[in-house]
Amino acid sequence: MIKINSYKDVNGLIFGSSEVDAIAVFGEPVSRNTNRESERELHFSDFILRFDAISGGLREITLLPFCEGMINGDIVFWDDRFLQWLALHDKNLIEVLGFVLSLKVGVAISGFHDDDESEKAIHMFRYGDWDIFQKNMRPFNQ
Template sequence: MQEHIITSYVGVGPLKFGMTRDEVHQLLGKPQSSKKSRFFEESRECWGDNGLQLTFSETGDGLLEIGLCPNLANVQFNGLKLFEVPGADVFKALHDWDDAPLDRTGTSVFFKLGLAVHGFLDDDDSDKAVAAFVKGRWDE
């Protein structure tokens, strides 16, 4: 994938929430690593070279979350290039679109946008991360 365009509660580019692991593997190939959660009925697969992490349900709900890191090219939300604009500017834009994020341990969850972001207020590229998630994932 050359572009990583996030659509709220839908997915990122051709990756759509609810896709099966096999459907994703047809698009991306096999992951570099996979690990089942000890606490939840889900597993995480990583494509480490490009900074992509996908979380799948182990109960048949398919793809639940798409994690994106700064080494991915052209990560966009509403036309805003998330890793190419200063972090504080990105955070301000996201906050303008959803002014009631949930803040937990340095991560801000924007429910109206279907996004969680980390590291944008410090503007440290090595600490930035974005996760797009399926509706209902962070509700509790």
């Protein structure tokens, strides 16, 4: 079970932690990758950890479909209930670059709002990661 506390930690691993610290918490990944933003990625069976290209610190976790998880003590559901849960916790959801974003909770989701099962994922990130996209942000209308 992956337990995330918004803007703080993943299973006790603090955002900003190193890859070495992540492996100490989660074990060896299934694979490692460097993405087009030059960020290191550790791929596990049902989640991905991403590390900042400059600092090397943990900046995001992506939960893949049906990963068992909790966010701030609440169980993650992989159906319409998750978007409803998010709307209960943040009345000011934003749409940007195809994601629904909650700056209050620190989550970006894909595939839930547009019924695109192939893109379904939950991305939890460190504080400030989406600030560079502010000019592209629009209120999300359900």
